Amino acid sequence: MQMVYVYVVLTTLVSVTCMLGDNFVDITQHPLLRALVDNATHAAVGALSGVAFAVQFYGKTTYFFARSWNLEDATNLTCRPFLHCSTIILLLLFIYLCVSCLNYMRCSLLLGATLCAFVTHHTRDALRRGFWFCPFGHTNRISNLTYILITIITPYAISYLHGLCRNLIVQQFVGQFIKLNDSHLEDKRGYRYMQV
Template identity: 35%
Template sequence: MISHVILYESSLLLVCLLGDYLPVKVSGNHGNLWRALIDSLTHGGVGFLSWAVLIQARNFRDFWECGISGSVATAIDADHFIAAQSFSLKAALSLRSRPFLHSTTLTLLLCLILFVTGYTLNKGWIKLLSVMCFVAWTSHHVRDGSRRGLWFPPFGSTPLIPYKLYLTITLVLPLVLMLLVH
């Protein structure tokens, strides 16, 4: 059991480091496309592995859940295209303000609503979904926060999250939730 957690945590750190290093090395005509692809894959990998740590994934169903978590972590960036009202990558990357799903206030509120709904209706799968969304969205926001800070409308934004703190939060959050959930 502990060996799984060590493997997933090590993989999580590696995904973060590679996902932050590789975009710097990309240039050329399709640089923005490659950087966006690497960024999305990194968000997905972090969401996948964070959930793997939390549930100590060992079987097909567990990895299926990890895939959903990774997809949820990646899906946040669809709001760039929604806000740009275009499928153009250039338009999505040229927004003047942050798109709505990058609001930490909103995503925390959505997670809380999901959890309370699951608790009220006594539906375990809704409570599970609320924790999954919390892990996926928080990991996405923290990673983005290392470049832009966290956005808490209507209160404003935090300063940039220092790189080592971003890595620490990313590695510790699923461990803390694992202890709370189990």
């Protein structure tokens, strides 16, 4: 029962952070302050989703593609950087599902955090520019409500997918096609760990 309260509080905090962060970005006039507020909003949403480091790292790649630490160069790119291609999310989702079904705990946690970081970051970008699916082009901008709902639902959806992949029926189905050798250790909960 206490976890329900934690979920409600986290969901409320994510919602408030999204709304306040976007309003602060909209009313801020100075470019440096605007970038700091935008980055802080990304970090706060990431922290509440449990992936603050990944979101912060992902946000810095814009400077890499601008080949400059200058804020004006990073905000005036002629095209979107490669990591802003939303097709990467589909690839990460496929890899995450495969790794989760194979029961690799450490890898699935890392991939789940990365997937959550990508989805929340892309959703925040889609608020202004739409999603970018590489071979197909851009979607229209998403609404504020859609942005907040996707940001709230993402960690829960990834957690649900992880639990679904650990389901005995799914495990038996995957076991028909994949036979792991004995170099993988299993803990008492059934998670596999690769020997290094």
